[in-house]
Amino acid sequence: MWLSACARCGQQVYFENVSCTHCGAILGFVPSKLRIQSFVAEGDSELVPINEKPPEVRYRRCANWTTYNVCNWVIPQDDTNDLCVSCRLNRTIPNLSEANNDQLWLALESEKRRLIYGLLSLKLPVISSDPEVQQLTFDFLADTEPTFSESGRVFTGHANGVITLNIKEANPVVREQMRLKMAEPYRTLLGHFRHESGHYYWDLLVRDSKWLEPVRALFGDDTQDYSAALQRHYEQGAPVDWQATHISAYASMHPWEDWAETWAHYLHIIDTLETAKAFGLILQPGVANNESANSEDALIALDINPYANNDFAKIIKHWLPLSYALNSLSRSMGHQHLYPFVLAEPVVKKLDLINRIVHNQVAN
16 A cells, blocks of 8 residues: 655645645545545535646545545546445445444445555456446345345355445454454455455456466366365365465365465555555565675565566565564564465465466456
8 A cells, every 4th residue: 555645734644534634635535546635625525636736637525425424535526426436336335224334334445445446556447337247346234134145144255246245344343253263363354355356356357268277277176066165164174284285274165265365365465565665664584594784685675566566476575574574563562463374385376376367467
């Protein structure tokens, strides 16, 4: 995630900000520029970028900003849609007449926008005007929704372009209880979004493409019965040696889940590296191996643009020491590892293949 500053006063601002805490300028995220921009208001609804004279584009707030205060993205003034490119992907929002659902929705939208930021940064198709292309869509539902299933239970998942999230996952207490129950080392809202988007992009980028056989060669035969694989996984658990070939125990359940889990980690890695670059981080991992602190080989400047880099060897060279540093910092604060995963060589090859597929679709 790139860092932004207020165009009026230079104060550092954050991805979720709607106003500058120093000078009060209106802030909003401009998807076409992938940046937070500073505005002044004109008339009833128009937002004019500060320091653009004359302004290249005039904007207005997303309707979910003005009505519900759950968004901070803007829309070009001449756009006929009242929702931003992130909010218009919603098919179902939580029932706001239920207590606390507005806060759960706010949490969902905040993490969803981080997903959409990453997809837009990769130039992946998010919204298409082609009716033949399945649309990425979101349903945010509660267990009490009577129309979802006979039991009334909502299962987080993906089907035919629709990503469904059970809104209770936005409750950190419930989510931690689920993490412990499922014996997972990591469970976050952003992780859910990134994982489920992996299923969507498998359909879009792999299923009917030249990449299907290379993907099967690394991830396995996706034609094996999914329901049977799911039942076997929950009855017998993961293979004892799953860490030698998979990013997580759940990834060993079926090739589709292996792809989705690996896809999620690919998004984790490149977005975290972009944030590290934005902060100008430099690592000296060689010091831990008694190398000279002045050795050029001991210095790693996290200065690559991971969203535009088609050489995954460079990405992983930067990621491994960064994840070690992040885990060490987290443990120093009394928390568990921030990135509690081991990237075995087969996993790195899978990540590399995903990187090549993504950049191939951009090139074409």
